[in-house]
Amino acid sequence: MMKQPNWLLHRAYVTPERVALIYQDKKWTFRDLADEVNELSNRLAQTSLKKGEAVGLLMNNHPQMVMLVHACFSLGFKIVLLNNKLTKAERRFQLEDAKAAALFTEPVYASDHKGELPVYTMETLPEAGQENVKKIENDFDLNQTATIMYTSGTTGRPKGVEQTFGNHFHSAVSSALNMGLREDDRWLISLPLFHISGLSALFKSVIYGMTVVLHEKFDVDEVIGSIEQHRVTMISVVQTMLSRLLSRLEECPSSLRCLLLGGGPAPLTMLQESKEKGFPVFQSYGMTETCSQIVTLAPEFSVEKLGSAGKPLFGCELKIQDGTRICRPFEHGEIMVKGANVMKGYLYREESNAAAFDQGWLKTGDIGYVDEEGFLFVLDRRSDLIISGGENIYPAEIEAVLLTHSHVKEAGVTGIDDDRWGEVPAAFLVTDHKIPENELYALCESHLAKYKWPASFHFVDELPRNASNKLQRHRLKSKGFLDDSN
Template sequence: MRDWLSHRVAATPDAEALVLAASGESLTYADLDAHVEALSARLAGLGIEPGDHLAVVLGNRTEYVALVHAAMRLGVRLVPCSDRLTAAELEPQLAAADATALVCGDDTEAVAVAAALGGGTDGSDADGGDPDEGAGGDDDDATTPTGWRSVAGFEPADVDADIPGEDGDGADTGTVTDVPGEVRADAPGEEATASTVPVVSVDDPDDDRVVDIDAAPEGDVPSVRWGRGDALVMLFTSGSTGKPKLVPLSMGNVLASATASAFRLGVLPDDRYLATLSLHHTGGIMPLYRATLYGTSVVLRETFDAGAAVDDIRRYDVTGVSLVPTMLSRMLDARGTLPDSLRAVLLGGAPASDALIERCRDFSVPVHPTWGMTEAASQIATARPREAFDRLGTVGRPLLWADVTVRDENGARLPAGETGELVVSGPSIAAEYYGDADATDAAVTEDGALRTGDVGYRDEDGYVYVLNRVDDRIISGGENVDPGEVAAAIREHPGVEDVAVAGLPDEEWGERVAALVVPAEQAATAEDRPTAAAIESFCRERLAGFKIPRTIAFAEALPRTVSGTVERPAVRDRLERARDADRGAADPDDAGEIADPERRTARSEGAGDGADSADSTDSEDDADGGDGTGGPNGADGSGDPDAVDTAEGTDEVPDDEE
């Protein structure tokens, strides 16, 4: 088949495709198609070809939406990267993705240049020459060190990858054609190495080495046919437990996910989906693909603001939205409830407290708790509101075609009610991690299913409950401790907004239970803030002694990845520092007491660390517009959505926002 926008504009050209929340401007599918065709021609004029890997680092804006469709029209793999990354973080992602070129805007140009072109100022300024003179000087054909010759002579590096077949080849079978050429990364499984990546901007660039897309010549847009097995988009996982992995999602993966989501959530012709999540997340970009398939509309917000998001839902009669729990809680705090135009609030990215679900019930908010992951192109299981209200804690039954089993450490399937690793298979599941055979081998079972890394169970009626991550389990003194259970108990404390629980090395007990606690906003004064002693006492009424945290530290916010997932290594680092600080302050004669499993140390990290921890933020991988809510992203933030930044005490998601 052709790119989906081509099919949609042929079917319903006058249907509304996009609404810009800030201005109220709307585009029909015919309007959007005109934007996409022009952008595709410019990119083709720069030499972008089927099979290329086109990276993008932009905030939410019309050009990003057009770029999503232009990439599919040109037969290239889109590689969305967070616009919150530093150059040091972006550079290895470009290398890992074998990026052919990078698209930026005025607000991301500096980082893009530093990551893709090796930093520095533009060539003319560095030489003290005329800033209006191009990087090639008077010779339009002179080769610059950036990979561009001139606007008319761009020669992108080829990549050794599969591409959609042209002229019908592979249209129905998924057959692909190999593109010969050099590969920017080393051999699969090896660390990718940095290399110059040409940069093009959708705005007027400041740096001579960056090409202005509006200055590019118009090239011929190829006729591309997509097969189900052709890679459509490559998304980075949240990296909550380590280095982010790159997931190639095929056209078939995304199509299957969109179809299954439609059967679970329902679709109406006049649906409008509010996009509050960053488009580099599964939960941000999938609603764009889905709306095109459904023929519905997307209301695009550039950033997240709790009150303004509620106002947009009311102003534009929005029927669906993807959120993480903190976003939903703040929206309710800001406006009391949500407008009754909503049919679906897809809630993921972190565990939702029973209190929040009950609040939704009391105020008739149609909440749909969901569990998903980047590797599944979004949702795996989603609960409808009545199921969520009647079975607190569930993320519902698996979606159509998703086969979810619970397995023990040896891979044996477990019966209903027993806890183990959740394993999933189906047409929406990615086949591999790009360029990482070791990670692929570790994640795929002998029967071809995907180990999600999430621990949970299914009840007798098939409902799924996600508890925590496999690598989060704590063994203290020979006793197994479920960090999800401990975190759930602490969250019940009225003075606690959020918590992350981890195991720390302990010489006597192997591991000790530790908790990083975020006080509730209403606990603004020192008198109202919970103490370590209060948390311990609270836990003693709810947990066995060996499960009670022995190290309790406080922070203004949990450290998170750019996708909003709790960053487990950073949590452990903070807790280890708190433990070590208390050990250093303890009397050596009391060392034996510190090792007592019934004791705990406590330390407040203060506002400074709290602020650092909230670089969190993009608020999608993955409350998704379907997405990402669990999966290999951690129990305290299992998914790919943008988390709300609490460092400044604001509702804004700096990332946007996915």
Template structure:
């Protein structure tokens, strides 16, 4: 059993005066010594409220300083942070809390009414702002009178849970992945070593903290190396452009929909990314037009691959390969093994199969879900459910999800490829491809498309554009135009919702 260390206490001793956090809305800077004191106070407040090692603290909050304080207060006390997706409905959240009941729930004021609807499932309700019920505790009252000295040491090992982070949940009730001190530590080690993070790096943090992308793409690895995160309440294109002008941003992460919104913004043309060492997309296959527009600016834009159950950082593509291999995620990080499995055997280069991942960054399983754990993690290998292939140089490409694969007349259609081509049309803002039943071919593609405002593009015009760029069997047989595409809590296009509505 390897003991887990107090990250902020270590970092506060090693680099006490380095900036750790920048509050985007105010420009306020917090150094590591101050952040450690804040987390100590939060830890004492949790203990005063009666929380102990192994108990669950649910957090229903938008991004804010207190959320990050609580993350590391949990590390100091052994309390397990249960990160709730703020975009879920009350019935969905109630179902999660019935399955995994927490000891307490902390909520932000903007989510007060939603939190109040959950109070029957939670013994203790704590408000970060003004409580919506008289029975709820006010966090500030407890933390303001708490000591900023280190709490009494708690024996924790790398095997102990730190965070319960929910999967996307597009195929039923989301599963709570157990992120241990070890898995988060090894993701940080892999990222710092393989991506080359530095103490002077500064990242924009606008992915939600209830998602592994917000917690672990850059945030926790930067604590490991002593860098800084600019904390944003949410993703806002104007704010991103402001920060690029005002702050020394070197790291930028987003999901494809975020980069699409940036590139469609009026400020895109004059945006300067020259200080950014890493601009990387994740969470879903990235359409080719996004790459091309970054390459026009001289930015070595790349896509990564991750999931809640592993990392989420797993691969790296060196800058010199980005324009030669757009869309490749590169090769596995330092302490990670991968396989592409096809028909029970390792696939040859160029063959598509299921991606399997092994390493100390992989979760031990799902909370209270032994059957799903056994199906997903087999002899140490995480079966991702994603389709991938490698090339002759050992670089990998993510093709799509197994469940999204469309088999039409015996031919495999990978939606990500078709979506990338559709997004190359100047009148297409967003696009998704789903499979629908067909009496002749078994299944065919249906495109769900959001047009540029003011566009009168017809189905026939879009299909003619695609026929000139895709094999005939890949061209959708129908197009549905919509105002917007539904998104999951992580900002990905919700294919399950699209299939329910348009898959008949």
């Protein structure tokens, strides 16, 4: 059994006066944070909850959420991170599926789940006991489940991903070995803490001894001000956030040394603009099941290896497989990954786990290839693959081309039934200006083989997305959505 000292307590012992957290105009050192977490742990210990039980956590990005995460770990609770964009019914399913014994939340959500399970807010938690808590976990078992995050569920019911303390620790270490670690590093988190990209930076903070600058949400002007005021060096972004930063800034803030880009490869124009303005963009590939990034592309390769997610982090492995056959360079197949940051498994899903793993390798369900130098190129989700006249078509490839048009703001492509070809691509576009179809076909002609051209273009006000803001391509082909397009 591999154990490590409680991360926050150990960090508060090693570097007590170092700044741990900045939120708006308030700062906490690691000692301050540990003291407040100890007080909170004492309050949690007055409830009837027991070590090993799962508890739901439904909160916005706030210091109280940071402290609750550490307090739950200190008492040995497994945390079910709930997305606050989900409906009550979706959250109820996840709480029931995880067998959550209680829910910690904010007053605004508290009434949603009353009567279903014990619900606590910071205002309704019991007062601290007279004596210090005797149940504090001074060590973490690296094989023990720390957090449970439900997959987005683009198809079917979402599944709970069991992430262990070891998964989170090795994710942080692999990231540091890839991007380096500096004494003055400060990581700005504006992505939700209930997502792995936000939460993983929180764990990096206590493992590295690094300051986190926390924002409730991404507001481009507030984030730019915060980067400059607090000399932020690292920030996790998705494509829309990077786009907004580029639109506001003519050059990269001098303190920034890394923008870790997740959520899919960025379009060529965005990468070129990033390079011209000096933004050090690290493209990455990862998922909830891999506790954030598992493959990352360094900025020096961002144009030379355009569209690539990079190479596996140190200690991680990658292969492309077609059935039982390992693919050669440039051959398309399923992306398989292995590493100490790969999940323990799906919670209470024996069949899913048997299907997800192959001799220790995780089947990602994504399609991609590696080039002759081992750089990964992610093409699409296997479930989104369009097979037209026997040809494999990847919607993301078509979407990337359509997004190069200056008036196309969002693009979604899916396969629709066709008597002759079986399936053909159809494109759904959000635009800021009317675009003649012949312009779009001319764009496709210059970048795509003819069988990849969309058979139709549909102009819509918005694209269907889930609570994690991921495009739901399977909903594009629904009759209701088609009827609403013009």
